[in-house]
Amino acid sequence: MTHLWSGGDGEAKAVHSALGKRRGITLNTIQSTLKRLFEKGLLERDKVSHAHVYRARVSREDFHRGLLGELVGDLMHGQAEAVVSAFVDLTERAGPEHLERLEALVAERRRKLERGPR
Amino acid sequence: MSLAAQSAQLFLLAGVVFLALGALFAAVLVRLFGARLSRWDPRARHRALTLLAALPAASAVGLLFAASLPSLVALAVPGLDHCPVHDDGHAHLCFVHLPHVGIHAALLVSLVFLASYGLLRAVFAASSVLRALRVVAALARTGERRSDLGITIVETTQPLCFAAGLFRPRVLLSRGLFDALSAEERAVILAHERAHVRRRDALVASIARALAAFHLPWVGCWLVHELEVAAEQACDEEAAHCVTDRVAVAAAILAVERAAQDVVSRELGPVAVAFGARAVERRVEALLGDPPQQQSLRPLIVSFGIGVISLLVLADELHHLTESVLSVIAH
Numbered sequence: 308m309t310h311l312w313s314g315g316d317g318e319a320k321a322v323h324s325a326l327g328k329r330r331g332i333t334l335n336t337i338q339s340t341l342k343r344l345f346e347k348g349l350l351e352r353d354k355v356s357h358a359h360v361y362r363a364r365v366s367r368e369d370f371h372r373g374l375l376g377e378l379v380g381d382l383m384h385g386q387a388e389a390v391v392s393a394f395v396d397l398t399e400r401a402g403p404e405h406l407e408r409l410e411a412l413v414a415e416r417r418r419k420l421e422r423g424p425r
Numbered sequence: 426m427s428l429a430a431q432s433a434q435l436f437l438l439a440g441v442v443f444l445a446l447g448a449l450f451a452a453v454l455v456r457l458f459g460a461r462l463s464r465w466d467p468r469a470r471h472r473a474l475t476l477l478a479a480l481p482a483a484s485a486v487g488l489l490f491a492a493s494l495p496s497l498v499a500l501a502v503p504g505l506d507h508c509p510v511h512d513d514g515h516a517h518l519c520f521v522h523l524p525h526v527g528i529h530a531a532l533l534v535s536l537v538f539l540a541s542y543g544l545l546r547a548v549f550a551a552s553s554v555l556r557a558l559r560v561v562a563a564l565a566r567t568g569e570r571r572s573d574l575g576i577t578i579v580e581t582t583q584p585l586c587f588a589a590g591l592f593r594p595r596v597l598l599s600r601g602l603f604d605a606l607s608a609e610e611r612a613v614i615l616a617h618e619r620a621h622v623r624r625r626d627a628l629v630a631s632i633a634r635a636l637a638a639f640h641l642p643w644v645g646c647w648l649v650h651e652l653e654v655a656a657e658q659a660c661d662e663e664a665a666h667c668v669t670d671r672v673a674v675a676a677a678i679l680a681v682e683r684a685a686q687d688v689v690s691r692e693l694g695p696v697a698v699a700f701g702a703r704a705v706e707r708r709v710e711a712l713l714g715d716p717p718q719q720q721s722l723r724p725l726i727v728s729f730g731i732g733v734i735s736l737l738v739l740a741d742e743l744h745h746l747t748e749s750v751l752s753v754i755a756h
Contacts, residue, residue, distance in 0.1 A: 309566070312567075367567065367580045368582075371568070371580045371581045372581050374563055375564070375579070377560050378560045378561070388634075389627060389630035389631040389634045390554055390627050390631065391589040392627055392630070392657075393586065403686070405706055406679065406682060406683060406686070409679055409705065409706065410679050413709070416672050420672065
């Protein structure tokens with residue numbers, strides 16, 4: 308997907324030359340992976356001569372949005388939440404009134420620090 | 426039913442009884458010391474809560490081992506075998522003299538039901554963790570790797586930043602947040618997430634969540650939530666140490682929380698507001714207060730040592746008491 312998103316050639320042989328040889332993956336594996344991604348709806352393809360030419364059907368952003376949606380959905384249901392330590396909790400929000408009070412506290416502390424000890 | 430199966434039933438029943446005792450003991454500790462614990466330095470609090478999460482399971486294993494110790498000794502030194510003084514109907518918790526009676530059928534069915542329910546829940550939880558790990562791995566593989574910062578940037582405008590993964594945790598930051606943050610805020614957030622990676626918080630939290638299933642429900646929920654807050658606060662403290670400014674960490678938490686307000690609450694609804702208010706409030710107020718004093722875990726370790734020694738010394742009495750209790754509830 309990364310190869311196709313960055314504008315790489317979508318023919319199986321080209322993907323194999325770009326990735327497969329370096330990673331020791333056979334052309335067959337590349338072909339079946341591309342086919343699986345096509346069947347999952349992540350790629351689309353055109354037949355050019357005898358070969359299929361693949362291209363991404365979803366953008367990287369849409370793909371990531373879907374994955375994050377799945378992750379946040381999972382996080383709402385117990386055990387999987389532990390896998391992720393978010394900077395602010397993905398499933399918990401402070402209300403606006405709490406946030407304003409806390410921001411005022413931080414601003415107040417900043418002012419005190421800037422004035423320095425008397 | 427074979428004698429070995431009857432013996433296994435007794436050991437299983439003893440294990441469940443010890444587990445229940447451990448859960449009750451943990452509930453009493455939480456009731457007595459929970460409020461005091463929440464004022465501890467977050468790093469020490471996190472360690473203490475992890476130990477507390479393990480208490481029922483650890484006490485079940487420890488008590489079962491101690492209660493079986495006389496039988497294990499008899500296995501090694503036949504001269505110390507005391508079982509022949511009991512009659513055959515006695516609930517022998519013994520590897521040498523297997524009991525001639527099993528436990529009551531209704532009790533056996535309940536135990537099997539309990540064990541199956543626990544196993545089913547564990548399988549569901551494990552599959553959900555595996556799914557989350559696969560999603561995290563896919564995000565890490567397809568995101569933009571920034572080796573200079575040690576992070577992966579995920580292509581979304583949502584303001585997200587998290588450390589994820591059990592054995593090889595990674596820091597993932599969304600493009601939206603990366604672009605929106607100032608250099609100072611970015612430094613705070615990355616220091617915080619790197620602290621999660623270093624401390625292996627996701628792995629500890631996963632184990633603690635699994636162990637929380639052995640607690641009374643309200644204790645388990647309290648433990649999981651307190652552990653999460655303690656881990657966040659411990660990483661806040663490390664980030665504050667890293668950027669040498671506690672107020673900057675508090676400001677960064679509020680900046681990300683402010684950015685997340687619209688996006689996440691729109692999707693998840695107002696149900697989650699109450700919990701989040703508490704966690705963010707506690708973190709920010711702690712950072713605006715004085716730095717926490719280092720807390721020694723020595724009293725806890727000494728208590729644990731005394732507990733282990735007492736169990737070994739009283740193993741014989743515990744063995745007889747367990748057999749007597751089992752004789753009453755098993756039949």
